[in-house]
Amino acid sequence: MVFDLDLIKKTYSEMPAKVDAAKKALGRPLTLAEKILFAHLWKGVEIKDFERGKAYVDFAPDRVAMQDATAQMALLQFDTTGRKKVAVPSTVHCDHLIVAKDESKSDLQKAITENDEVYNFLSSISNKYGIGFWKPGAGIIHQVVLENYAFPGGMMIGTDSHTVNAGGLGMIAIGVGGADACDVMAGLSWELLMPKLIGVKLTGKLNGWTSPKDVILKVAGILTVKGGTNAIVEYFGEGATSMSCTGKGTICNMGAEIGATTSTFGYDESMARYLRSTGRSEVAEAADQVKSYLTGDPEVYANPEKYFDKVIEINLSELEPHLNGPFTPDLATPISQMKEAAAKNNWPTKVEVGLIGSCTNSSYEDISRAVSLAKQVAEKGLKTKAEFTITPGSELVRYTIERDGFLETFDQIGARVFANACGPCIGMWDRMGAEKQERNTIVHSFNRNFAKRADGNPNTLAFVASPELVTALAIAGDLTFNPITDTLTNEKGEQVKLDPPSGDELPKKGFSVEDAGYQAPAEDGSKVQINVKSDSKRLQLLYPFASWEGTDLKGLKLLIKAKGKCTTDHISMAGPWLKFRGHLDNISNNMLIGAVNFFNEKTDSVKNQLTGEYGAVPATQRAYKAANIGSIVVGDENYGEGSSREHAAMEPRHLGVRVVMVKSFARIHETNLKKQGMLALTFANKDDYNKILEDDVIDVVGLTTFSPGKALEVVLNHKDGSSDTIVANHSYNAQQIEWFKSGGALNVIRAAMSK
Ligand code: MIC
Ligand code: SF4
Numbered sequence: 001m002v003f004d005l006d007l008i009k010k011t012y013s014e015m016p017a018k019v020d021a022a023k024k025a026l027g028r029p030l031t032l033a034e035k036i037l038f039a040h041l042w043k044g045v046e047i048k049d050f051e052r053g054k055a056y057v058d059f060a061p062d063r064v065a066m067q068d069a070t071a072q073m074a075l076l077q078f079d080t081t082g083r084k085k086v087a088v089p090s091t092v093h094c095d096h097l098i099v100a101k102d103e104s105k106s107d108l109q110k111a112i113t114e115n116d117e118v119y120n121f122l123s124s125i126s127n128k129y130g131i132g133f134w135k136p137g138a139g140i141i142h143q144v145v146l147e148n149y150a151f152p153g154g155m156m157i158g159t160d161s162h163t164v165n166a167g168g169l170g171m172i173a174i175g176v177g178g179a180d181a182c183d184v185m186a187g188l189s190w191e192l193l194m195p196k197l198i199g200v201k202l203t204g205k206l207n208g209w210t211s212p213k214d215v216i217l218k219v220a221g222i223l224t225v226k227g228g229t230n231a232i233v234e235y236f237g238e239g240a241t242s243m244s245c246t247g248k249g250t251i252c253n254m255g256a257e258i259g260a261t262t263s264t265f266g267y268d269e270s271m272a273r274y275l276r277s278t279g280r281s282e283v284a285e286a287a288d289q290v291k292s293y294l295t296g297d298p299e300v301y302a303n304p305e306k307y308f309d310k311v312i313e314i315n316l317s318e319l320e321p322h323l324n325g326p327f328t329p330d331l332a333t334p335i336s337q338m339k340e341a342a343a344k345n346n347w348p349t350k351v352e353v354g355l356i357g358s359c360t361n362s363s364y365e366d367i368s369r370a371v372s373l374a375k376q377v378a379e380k381g382l383k384t385k386a387e388f389t390i391t392p393g394s395e396l397v398r399y400t401i402e403r404d405g406f407l408e409t410f411d412q413i414g415a416r417v418f419a420n421a422c423g424p425c426i427g428m429w430d431r432m433g434a435e436k437q438e439r440n441t442i443v444h445s446f447n448r449n450f451a452k453r454a455d456g457n458p459n460t461l462a463f464v465a466s467p468e469l470v471t472a473l474a475i476a477g478d479l480t481f482n483p484i485t486d487t488l489t490n491e492k493g494e495q496v497k498l499d500p501p502s503g504d505e506l507p508k509k510g511f512s513v514e515d516a517g518y519q520a521p522a523e524d525g526s527k528v529q530i531n532v533k534s535d536s537k538r539l540q541l542l543y544p545f546a547s548w549e550g551t552d553l554k555g556l557k558l559l560i561k562a563k564g565k566c567t568t569d570h571i572s573m574a575g576p577w578l579k580f581r582g583h584l585d586n587i588s589n590n591m592l593i594g595a596v597n598f599f600n601e602k603t604d605s606v607k608n609q610l611t612g613e614y615g616a617v618p619a620t621q622r623a624y625k626a627a628n629i630g631s632i633v634v635g636d637e638n639y640g641e642g643s644s645r646e647h648a649a650m651e652p653r654h655l656g657v658r659v660v661m662v663k664s665f666a667r668i669h670e671t672n673l674k675k676q677g678m679l680a681l682t683f684a685n686k687d688d689y690n691k692i693l694e695d696d697v698i699d700v701v702g703l704t705t706f707s708p709g710k711a712l713e714v715v716l717n718h719k720d721g722s723s724d725t726i727v728a729n730h731s732y733n734a735q736q737i738e739w740f741k742s743g744g745a746l747n748v749i750r751a752a753m754s755k
Contacts, residue, residue, distance in 0.1 A: 029297030033232040036172040040155040042189035050194040058189035067141040069096035070159035072582030074178030087187030091132040093141035100423035101430035108419040128528035138517025139394025139420040142359035152267035153294045161256040161644045167264035168249025177646035177672035195261045196231040199308035202239025204317030208500040212247030213466035216254040217322035221332025226638040228260030239316040244505040245274035246363030257329040266295025277506045326461035339480040353387040353442045354474025356467040358425040361445035362393030368503030370471040371406040381490035385477020388415040391423040399513040427575025431455040468501040539582040547743035553700040559631040563598040568643040570594035591651040592617040599694045625656035635662035640669025649673045677744035684727035695719035
């Protein structure tokens, strides 16, 4: 079945005229990213050469996707807008709440029982508002979107940072907070800072042990975790067209790890093949008709320096397999240098567990290449040294790889197959012994490896690699094993080498599935009742946040000055806390518990300025709230890196934090803070971070004349009676200032809807 074919056809029928008009207005050829953006301008927006990185532009995305851990908040917000139905096709995917422990069937059953209330809420609210619902076990949002909804030249937003995965099928797909999704579902425009453009030219061809994952691992090493902020990465060149569609998805997926707004590839034969094999020949045919509009102009790719803000060139023929980590996805080490790097950094080299799967790497091609290595274990008389697990990305892939005998091969090497879900990737991994907090090494094919992410153990060092390399390292049980050069000793004592992986891009016999796990919404959802029990621990209706009091903010207590990396995992941890994603007050008990306090280097231990005692961050903030005193959070570079979870912005808002002031922000988190009515400020002079002292009481001055482009003043009143006045920049436009004044964007929408 092809979903929303009419929408796709309509997009294609309008695309040529829109793109031609943009070309004419700008008087130059266009990149693919520009074509898609210009084809999705909100009605009435005048086409012009918007200043990249400066201009806020209104867009009309084609669709919205939400996963269960973020959909709860997105839909609780949508529920307050008074709309009868979503304005654009939207879907909900139940993938984040399933704990991986034993094996798929029993794990899934347990999740269904435990999350019953949340799944019922999501299923009925989807039904009510016309939203497609993918049941638990159907698979990971981004895999399911790629298989069913993504289309070349389309534009979508999703409440998950890895929504960008759909760039593999030539979309502009962007991760957002739930409040943004709520806007689009409510029929409003969606605002985005016109992104800068980074071009990545891929020459040569992947071979041997190298895979698409290594392209993005390499790019992450070059650009670092913040190098893609407010930029779209567009891949092109012979290396791009020679790669599979799902491989392109992997590359786009991990663009989230460099902070990129999104990444994309031009429409090509690999995408047409993928569309056809996933039952969407009509989409491929329709795309073929407007082919030249679904890729960048030839002049652009011939002279990329002229059109992109930055160009990177990677020769795939020379690219080495990489391992990135630990603790950050941009610490890139080519496999040939791992022996040295591990020794120098004292990383444990014994690999305890190899894990494959996640939205990054669970395509048919990925699994078939990994299985070609697993087969060699028996053939060459080897024994797999590490534990090995697989989390298939979707039921479609799982069913097909079972049919094709792959699961049996994995079974023979002792692998465990978990449910089609995020599982260990988001800390939903009941790993035996993790509570002992031993220092240990794991390798996985996921995208993120922040501290504690997979198993909650801060001493687990996680390295990110391609599924094929993960499999080889699990077989060898050694992080420094280089399959290109090294041998393994088999059970007969012989030295054997692993043959390079090989596999099929797509299943020869086609994909098949019995029940993909989809539930279509009711034709008329008006009668559907949504019940949220008042004593529920998992769900809580939202109340509107208070509007701005109309004065400068005076006497704010410093809650925490966070030191170093402070991702959304540090601000609002996932894993065991995922169960409270629909209950703002309960989940607020995890606020900033992972952030390192600059003054004592500890996590979850800050000074309560009212008592002078040290206590947990959430409890300290609740004490300020009870005393009706506002507070401020100070942070370092790329604050809020990682996830789209708006809880990281709503929790501080709910508990009475007024300002977050940092050296720099990650894109989604900065928007989330603005949407929730918080003040998100950056130090005009980054060294001023050093002026913030533990007992500071802080004022923000200039709010009565708060306006775009005009800096604010922040006064630090130190305990010894002295004070410092520093300058704080902000990136609020007029609309966003309204959000601040109204106490949050939702209050603005509500007011508009009730008119
Ligand atoms: C993640 O990979 O961190 C998540 C869990 O998918 C998040 C979304 C969430 O926190 O619910 C993301 O990447 O946006
Ligand atoms: Fe799920 Fe992990 Fe993908 Fe996030 S990155 S959507 S947690 S599989």
